[in-house]
Each structure stands twice: as C-alpha cells, then as structure tokens.
Amino acid sequence: MEKENYTISVYTENNIGLLNRISAIFLKRRINLDSFTASVSEIKDVFRFTIVVSVTEEQVRKIITQIEKQIEVIKAFYHRDDETIYQETALFKISSKLLFEERQIQNVIKESNAQIVTVTPEFFVLEKTGRRYEVEALYDKLEPYGLMQFVRSGRIAVTKEKMHISKILETFTIEEVN
Amino acid sequence: METATQTVTKETTMKTERMTGAEAVIRCLLAEGVDLIYGYPGGAIMPVYDELFKYEDQLTHILTRHEQGATHAAQGYARTSGKVGVAMATSGPGATNLVTGIADAQIDSTPMVCITGQVASHLLGSDAFQETDIVGISTPVTKWNHQVTKAADIPEVFAKAFYIARSGRPGPVLIDITKDAQFEEFDFSYEPCKGIRSYKATPPTEPKSLEDAADLINAAKKPLIVFGQGVILGEAEEEFTALIEKAGIPAAWTILGLSALPTSHPLNVGMVGMHGNYAPNKLTNECDLLIAVGMRFDDRVTGNLDTYAKQAKVIHFEIDPAEVDKNVMSDVAVMGNVKHTLAKILPLINKNDHQAWLQQFNDLMEIEYDKVIKNELYPEKEGLSMGEVLRGINEETKGDAVIVSDVGQHQMIACRYAAFSKSKSNVTSGGLGTMGFALPAAIGAKMGAPERDVIAIIGDGGYQMTIQELGTIFQNNTAVKIVVLNNEFLGMVRQWQQLFFEKRYASTEMTNPDFITIARGYHIPAKRVTKREELKEAIKEMMTTEGAYFLEVCVEKENNVFPMIPTGASVSDVRLS
Numbered sequence: 210m211e212k213e214n215y216t217i218s219v220y221t222e223n224n225i226g227l228l229n230r231i232s233a234i235f236l237k238r239r240i241n242l243d244s245f246t247a248s249v250s251e252i253k254d255v256f257r258f259t260i261v262v263s264v265t266e267e268q269v270r271k272i273i274t275q276i277e278k279q280i281e282v283i284k285a286f287y288h289r290d291d292e293t294i295y296q297e298t299a300l301f302k303i304s305s306k307l308l309f310e311e312r313q314i315q316n317v318i319k320e321s322n323a324q325i326v327t328v329t330p331e332f333f334v335l336e337k338t339g340r341r342y343e344v345e346a347l348y349d350k351l352e353p354y355g356l357m358q359f360v361r362s363g364r365i366a367v368t369k370e371k372m373h374i375s376k377i378l379e380t381f382t383i384e385e386v387n
Numbered sequence: 388m389e390t391a392t393q394t395v396t397k398e399t400t401m402k403t404e405r406m407t408g409a410e411a412v413i414r415c416l417l418a419e420g421v422d423l424i425y426g427y428p429g430g431a432i433m434p435v436y437d438e439l440f441k442y443e444d445q446l447t448h449i450l451t452r453h454e455q456g457a458t459h460a461a462q463g464y465a466r467t468s469g470k471v472g473v474a475m476a477t478s479g480p481g482a483t484n485l486v487t488g489i490a491d492a493q494i495d496s497t498p499m500v501c502i503t504g505q506v507a508s509h510l511l512g513s514d515a516f517q518e519t520d521i522v523g524i525s526t527p528v529t530k531w532n533h534q535v536t537k538a539a540d541i542p543e544v545f546a547k548a549f550y551i552a553r554s555g556r557p558g559p560v561l562i563d564i565t566k567d568a569q570f571e572e573f574d575f576s577y578e579p580c581k582g583i584r585s586y587k588a589t590p591p592t593e594p595k596s597l598e599d600a601a602d603l604i605n606a607a608k609k610p611l612i613v614f615g616q617g618v619i620l621g622e623a624e625e626e627f628t629a630l631i632e633k634a635g636i637p638a639a640w641t642i643l644g645l646s647a648l649p650t651s652h653p654l655n656v657g658m659v660g661m662h663g664n665y666a667p668n669k670l671t672n673e674c675d676l677l678i679a680v681g682m683r684f685d686d687r688v689t690g691n692l693d694t695y696a697k698q699a700k701v702i703h704f705e706i707d708p709a710e711v712d713k714n715v716m717s718d719v720a721v722m723g724n725v726k727h728t729l730a731k732i733l734p735l736i737n738k739n740d741h742q743a744w745l746q747q748f749n750d751l752m753e754i755e756y757d758k759v760i761k762n763e764l765y766p767e768k769e770g771l772s773m774g775e776v777l778r779g780i781n782e783e784t785k786g787d788a789v790i791v792s793d794v795g796q797h798q799m800i801a802c803r804y805a806a807f808s809k810s811k812s813n814v815t816s817g818g819l820g821t822m823g824f825a826l827p828a829a830i831g832a833k834m835g836a837p838e839r840d841v842i843a844i845i846g847d848g849g850y851q852m853t854i855q856e857l858g859t860i861f862q863n864n865t866a867v868k869i870v871v872l873n874n875e876f877l878g879m880v881r882q883w884q885q886l887f888f889e890k891r892y893a894s895t896e897m898t899n900p901d902f903i904t905i906a907r908g909y910h911i912p913a914k915r916v917t918k919r920e921e922l923k924e925a926i927k928e929m930m931t932t933e934g935a936y937f938l939e940v941c942v943e944k945e946n947n948v949f950p951m952i953p954t955g956a957s958v959s960d961v962r963l964s
Contacts, residue, residue, distance in 0.1 A: 221585065226522055226526065233526055233527045271713060274708050274709035274711075277708065278708070280583060281586075378584065
C-alpha cells in the first residue's frame, strides 16, 4: 500500500493530558506528524484535533482505532485531501524598507492574494492563507529579499461530508445511562 | 470540573460531609467496595496513610517491600478475585517504581487503580524534591490517568477511575494527587460513575455479524477455536464451553486463556504459540475456519503473520475495536462481551462433531507426547526436569490450585503442564513478560482467593528480582507456596543463546545464594530437593504445611523447552527438538 496524505479529525473532551495520549500513539509507531492543530469545534465543550500524516491507509485505519480507544475521544475520522476543504495560514514579517524600495515585492504581494496585516516604520506583516504549495510559493518569492520572521500554522480542514458528531454524542449518552 | 472527562450523572441530592481530600480517598475506596490495598508510604502520600490508620478496621493495607511488589500483588489479587486491584505509592521514585506493574497490567488487561501522591500543586513543574511527571510517564501504559490538584475533584475522579478500570476491556488507571489536595477540606459526597460521555465500554453487537459467524461455523469442516483471557474477564466460561461442545470444535488457548477451560476437557487441544503444543500450532495452518475468542493475535501466538492461517476464514469475537484487524484480518468481527455474544450465537449453531478433524489433533498430540512430553514428565536421565515438578504438583493438588508463574523456561513449563480444573487459576505475566512478577503476584492471588492453594513457580533469576517480598509474606502470614526451579541459569535466554547464538552464554549463568537460608531468615519453612526420589514427599510436605513454604528444586542446568517456534517462523514450522 502506498503512503498518502490523510487528515485525521479527532473530536474530544477538553482534558489536560489528552494531547500527550494522542501524540504518543504516533510516537509509538514512529510516524512523523506533518501538522497538528487543536481548536474548539462546532459543539460546546467538544474540542477538535486536526492532524495531517503521510501513511498507508492500513496504518491510518489502525491509528484511528487506537485514538478512539482513548477514554476522552468521542470520535475520530480520516480523510483524503480530495474529501476535505483545507487551508493553512502563514505570516511573513518583512522590513518596511523593502515595501517602499523594492517595486518587485509589491507585485509579488498583489499576485499572491496575500493581505497586509500591519505596517510599522520598521516592518510590515503579510498574511497568506491557502494550500501548502501556495504558501510555499510565496515563501520562495519573498525569501530572496530577506524575511525577518516566518511562521506557518498547521492544516485546518472541514470535510465535504457531514460528520454528525452531535448524533454520535447522543448515542454514547443514551447507551451509558440505560 | 475543568480537567476531567464529562460524566453521565443523574440529578440527585446527596448528603455531604466535611472532610479532607486524604479522608475522601479512603471513603472513595470504601464506596467502591475496596477492602484491601497494597502500597508503600512516603512524604507526598502521608496524609492518606494517616487517614488509613483511622480506617484500618475497614481497609487493610499490605505493606510490600517495594512499590513494584505492590502493583504485582494488586494484579494477582485482581486476577483471582475478579475485582479491581489497588496499589498506592508516594511521588517520585515511589511512583516510577509502579510503572512496570502498570505496563504489565495494561498489556494483560488487568483492572487496577494506582494512587500516587504528588508534590504540592504550587511546586508542580519546579523539579521539587521527589517530583516526577507520573501522569506523563504512565500515559502510554494506562487505560486512563488523571492528576488531582483540588480535593473537591477526588470523588468524581475516583468514581471514573474504578468505572474505567473494570469496564469493557479492563486495564490500569492512575490517579496522582497533590499533597495540598490531600490536606484541603471540602464537602464530600460520593456517587458511582454510571457512564462517561466519550467512552463506550462495550461496543454494540451487530446481529448480522452473529448470523454471518454462525453460517461460517456451521459450514466449516475443520474449525479451530483459539481462546484468550476475554473468556475469563467476561466470565463467559459456561457459554464458551456450551459453544464448543455443541459445535464439536477443538479449542486451543493462549497463555492468558489458560484455565478458562478445564485441562481435561476432551476438546481442549492445548496451547498455541511459541512454546505451545504441536497439534494446534500445526493445524492452525490447516483449519478452514479460525475462531478467535477474546484474544488479540499476539506475535508470540501467530509467529510470521504472512503465513498465519492464510487458508482459513477468520471470525474474531472481541470487546476492543482496536484489536480487530490489527494483526490478522477477520472475515467476520463479532463485537461485544463474549459472555453475551457467545450466548447469542449458541442457538444459531448446528450440533456437530468433527471426529476426523479431532483425530488429526490426537495423532499430532501422540507425536508430541513421544518426542517431548514423555521425556519432560517422566525423564529417565539423572537430572530433575521442570516438567516432573509440575507433574508432582498436579498429582498433589488434583488441578485445584492457583498456579502463579514468573517469566522464563519454568513459565512455559508451568503453563504447558500445570493441570487446571477451574477458571482464574493461572496467573502469569503474558504480554509484558515481567521477570519478578510471580512472588508478589502470588501474595495478591492468595489474598484474592484465600480459600485456594496458591503455588508460585519461579526461576532462580526472576525470584531474585523481587525476593524482598518474602518479607511481605512473613509479616502477613500469607500462605503461599513458593517453588523455585533452580537451574543456575537465566534459562530461556540461555536456550536462545544455545539455539541462535552458537552457545555463547553471555551473562546468563548465575551464582546463586543459599535460598534456604534466605527463606528461613524470613521464618518461612524451606526445603531443597536435588534428587528425584525426594520430590514427591517434598511437594506433599509443602502442601500440607500450614502457612507459607519455600521449596527449591535443583533442576537440570541445560534443558530446553520444546516445542518451539523460532521468532519470525511460521506456526506450522514448530520444532520438536
């Protein structure tokens, strides 16, 4: 089986230590994480981890069952890239001098659909949201001018299909109370 | 509560009492029906120990001589009693000393709650005296763990801990409590946990899976069952026996499935795996249907997965979804507690008998008997064999004793040759293979089943890893029978060195102390046997002596355990010599 990119979405209770438990599952199998993002979800008190890994489908299927085995995990899903809508965000901190002195950099900014977040006498900050290759393309264009700072977020993704977490939560509650 | 999992609770008005967190710990244990715990005090858990003093008429604390001993004793207690074992220790080294036992309990699905003291919450993360991140350390080897920093959280965390430890596929849970939380006062009330929002202890059983499994069983010409500890943990012995008898299916056991089915049952065809029996290993690669019941296809069972039962359809009865298709792909997975799923499938199964197929097992058993078993149980050479010691024990106990074995050659011999007439009789370290397990586990096993004879079978290596627990046995007058099979070697490693490392016996020969003197130092009656003619009488004396007894049997130095499947080989490549 060939490796490919999978986006793993994990819906969880908000518990200290869970991050450790989930990352340990990957550590034990010596799988590198491409990105790992934690955030609130559409459901009150339910958190969501979005993890990107490059593995085989058999590996990701087994990882999902191990993740779901954790007490605080409500449900975990995995999806291929074409089953999700996903984005990453990057911030570029660049000397303000360049903005005024390098005409070409203005063209790069315009063509990339990046947004200027702030401008000070010393630096300006450019924000670019998009797929990894779009962010990397912009990086390649700006890097020769000199970057004061660069940071990129992990992937965030929503699926094209519904995930019905609220309904899944109801089945947990109903089963245990009865 | 901001840090623990959401619990499913009913709205109730509960009576509260003002008390400290330390007292609440004791009250939680009592509310969960705990009357016995194992542990070792220290600075960060002293408030709880102080409260124990007050409750000593309701809650017995067994002071082991090392925290590892506390966990193994709690495991032994859980394995024979079917209850949750409890172990307690202080922070830092006390907590880290628990880790081996916790890891052992995790891989062998033993319900256990471990309680550790922790430095005061304002010191957390400051590298304070005896501070260690035991929650972080134990994360990969616990079913759940949690750090309590506020006394008010104690009741809910304990209720959850016991619920998680004993429900579904059981396992160990660790609760770490800061010292200030032990001193803090709050209004205590207790309600047992009835469910956790994100945790489905037992997965639902799909009716279709039962029908599909029944169809495969009814159509099979050469079915083979491999059963594991799931049968014992699910208390499904009766349902399991009913199924194999109705369908006439030969049943082989994994090391932890042992004793779920009486040794003498005509459909019991022995052990599978590396040192398992010849017939079930060979015929795994001939059966047309492999039915796994409450077992997890450990690599010691399957050998090379590329050649494991490839010709067979596979049905997997399992409670843990993560075990299905993990190592062996199943054609039908029947999820749920095997007590329920086996009961549900029984009416769908046709009465059958597979005489010709069973005869194949009998034929291979005869070959194994002639080439291996006869020489092990009735040796003609001068040196004592481990197998004849087990035969002597069987003859004396009639298969009614609990056998606790350590790890090594003697473990494989004990599991291969000990006779069992009832369930929960085999206590051993299966998945982790922890040397030093048996002596403390035997203490717990005896306390978990005080009416039964408990015999620990230990090698000279493993014995010296936890030999200090003789002190626990002496102090508590625990009537365990200790049999050390002394070959002055780390026998299993030596066997591998002989077979796979050209007899280079690197650091496996042991110069041992006088074990008899040591036992007598702890006021435990002791005897050493070096000759065959002394053995029977010595075993009789051991079993008829009231209280603990130590028996050292000096066995042949360089004997090997066969059959054997070399690592990475196919189960059908099992070697008889």
